[in-house]
Amino acid sequence: MIARSESERQKTINEFLDWLDAHRENLPVNAATWTFQYIEQQAVPEHELVSLGKYNARKAASISFYKPYSKICKF
């Protein structure tokens, strides 16, 4: 997948900012303090998807445990 050009990225950002302005009254009170990041979704080839088991869930990346499994070494 080819990354979008800078002008295309800026266009998307501007569209989003316009949308925020247009819907200000329907958004939470702290919407003015929101920050956002532009992230492009990378296409992952079918054979590289991770299978998460019996529910046919297939994702680009699996997920790690939310805390140390054991506390055996520190980095």
Add this chain to the structure above:
Amino acid sequence: MDYFLLYSNCVLVKGAHRATLCDLQKGAVYFIPKPLADLFLEDQAVDLVQLREKTEGDMVLFLMEIIDSLVENQLGFYTNQQEWKRFPALNKEWLFPAHISHCILDTATGRLDYFTESFVEQLSKLCCNFVQLRFFGIPPIEHLENILRLITGSQIKSVEILMPWNTAYESGCTYGKWINDYKKISSLVCWGAPSTCVVKEGARAMGYLLYTSEQINAATHCGIIDQGMFSTNITTYTESLNFNSCLNRKISIDIQGDVKNCPSMKESYGNIGDTTLVEAIGKPGFKKYWNITKDQVSICKDCEFRHVCTDCRAYLEDPGDVYSKPLKCGYDPYICEWAEWSTHPLKQKGINFYGLEKPAF
């Protein structure tokens, strides 16, 4: 705007000498002084009018500056009393859709011969999605790849592997190949390496290859409490409020094949050769440590890190007291200082009891 209110993902944890504000979404911990922590109402909001009335002189300015910095760091915002109640606090329940959340498997020889399809099926029945393999001997390539293939096709979401560093594996690029080929490896830690370094940076906490020069050749190395092991997230926080943050929903098999809460603990609930994981969990006493929370553990209950830290019930400062502080924690919440636990005079009783005085740790 006469109130300062924390965002619901930012929680206050009061300690004996100071408090922490834990941003459970960004994974950050901030310190705040005790006088400010004591002003929080329902651990959520500060009445700024009351702050100015109750606090004297320069202290008002000092505390207001701290609150301004908390707003800057997006931990909270200024509001009024009416608005406050429109922002509900974080739900403190810990819900995890599994009988067992994680499993630790130790081997001294480098082989886990019981790790077969039927063993994976046992893990699957318990909905155990996270596995750690701790090799204290070098696993043959074909044997480990067979285990990784079984994991790839299972519902296990991630596996962490510890194994001895080996020159032949290094020169054959075996470690890198495993990381590339088996996407469920969250980290592969090679101990006894020439240096400690991150060899391959992963992404989103998956796919890390790490070398450590430490010699991790026995379960006795476990139980270290260190700032580097803190987990600042909603799941760890809520689990810590309600359950033991190390042993809850954990199952382990030690180097003898004995099924335990943790490989470092004495109590065995049967051997994997003749006991299934479900049978072991059903035995009396298996879940007895699950409900010991940090708020019940001596000294930990006064620690400002207690809900981002994990516990250890295997090595205790006072081995006779099940509610004693973890032996391998060198933090003193009364003076807010970390010290080397292994040379601390108060730890020597525990060190001698567990036989940790040898250079094994």
